[in-house]
Amino acid sequence: MTTWSGRVEGSLDPDVWEFLRADDAELLPYDCEASREHAERLRDAGLLTADEFDEVEGKLAEIAQDPNGYLDSDEDVHSAIERLLGDVGRKIHAGRSRNDQVVAALRLYVLDACAEAREAIDALALVCLSFAESEAETVMPGYTHLQRAQPVTLGHHLLAWVEMLDRDRTRFALAAEAASASPLGAGALAGSTLELPPPAGQMRNSIDAVSDRDFALDYLYAAAVLFTHLSRIGEEIVLWASAEFGFVRLPETASTGSSMMPQKLNPDVAELVRGKAGTVLGRLAGLLATLKGLPLAYDRDLQEDKTPVFATRRDVVLALQQLEIEPRTVLANRVLANFYIASNQRSKAEQPLKIVYEVTKAPASAFALAEFYVATGNDDGARSILQPLTSDARAGERS
DSSP, X not given: OOSOTTTXXXXXXXXXXXXXXXXXXXXHHHHHHHHHHHHHHHHHTTSSOHHHHHHHHHHHHHHHTOGGGOOTTOSSHHHHHHHHHTHHHHHTTTTOOHHHHHHHHHHHHHHHHHHHHHHHHHHHHHHHHHHHHHTTTOEEEEEETTEEEEEEEHHHHHHHHHHHHHHHHHHHHHHHHHHTSBOTTOTTTTOOXXXXXXXXXXXXXXXXXXXXXXXXXXXXXHHHHHHHHHHHHHHHHHHHTSTTTOOEEOOGGGOBOOSSOTTOOBXXXXXXXXXXXXXXXXXXXXXXXXXXXXXXXXXXXXXGGHHHHHHHHHHHHHHHHHTTSOOEESOTTOOOSOHHHHHHHHOGGGOHHHHHHHHTTSOHHHHHHHHHHHHTTOHHHHHHHHHHHHHHHHHHHHO
16 A cells, blocks of 8 residues: 555556565554654644544554554555554544654654663663672783783773763663654645644754654664674673683573584674674664765655664664673682782782882793683692792892
C-alpha cells in the first residue's frame, strides 16, 4: 500500500519497489505514538469525533504490539499503520505528511534509545565501581607510552573507566534533549491550512522541522565516543589477559578457546567491542556524508538515516551488557614483576627512586623470568628473583 497512488498510474517495477521500500519496521511503536498525538490534535480541533479518537487510540495500541501486521506490500511503516487503521486511518492523515510523520517517529525512537543507553551505561559503571572498591588496595603499574611508569591501584584505574562512562552518559542526555522537539504540524514542508493546536515543543521552522537530522547525528556521535571509550577499555582487557601482562583471568563463560591450541583463552568480548568501535564511527561518518549535500527541505536520501541509528542502538546495549562480566583479577596479593613499584612503596625515606634506578640495571632476562612466574601463578619463584635484586639495590644505596 502507498499513500501517493493517486498521482502515479499503474504500479512500480518490482525491482524499483524493492529498492525504494523502507526498512523501518523498528519505528512501528513510535509511529503509533506520534499518530496518536496527531489524532489527539485532530480531535481537539473538532476534525475527529470522540468515538473516532477512541477507535484510533485502541487500534494504535494493538498495532504497536504486533509487528507481524507490517506486510511486504506496505511501502513503509506509515502506510502500514494507515492500512491497519482502516477508514479512520485515512482521516487522521489530514494535516500531516509522511515527512513530518517519519521524523516525529524517529525522534521518539532516539529518545528511547538514549534512555536505554544511559541505563546500560549506569549498569556497567556500577559494576566498575564495585570492582574498584574490592580492588582499592591492589597495586598495579600505571603506564605512559605503554611503559611501566608509576605505581597506582587497580581501583584507581577502574575509576578512570567510570569517569569516561559518566561523560558518555551526559552526551546521551544531550542527544535526548536535541531529539525532544516536535516536528508535527510541519506537514510536507510548509505546514497545513488546518487550524490544529500545536504539539508540545513544536519546532519553530517547518522547513527545518522536516529536514533536520542533527538529533540523529548527536545520538550517533554520543555512541561513537562511547565506543571509543569501550574500545580503549577492551584493549586494556585484551592486554591484561595476555600472558605478557597476566593481570586478569577471563571468565570461561565469556571467552572462547582454540581448535588447535588448547591452552588459549581468547578475550572475544573485548576484541569484538574494540572492533565494533570502527563500525559505529563509520555510521556517524556515513550519515554526515549523506546530509552534507542535501537541499532543504525533505529528500529521499533521508531514508538512510534510520539504518545506522537502528544498528547502533543494538550495538550500544549489547556491548555495554557484555562488558558487565567481570574478569578475575590476578594482581591481588602477588609479587608483581614490576618490582620497582614495591620498592617505591616501602619507604620514601630510603630514596626509592634511586633504588629503582639501581634495580632496573639488572639483566632483562631476570625480569622476564619473574614476569613468567607471576603470569603462571608461581609467587615463590617470582619472589626468589625479585627480593635479592631489591636487597642488593638497597645495600648499594646505603653504602
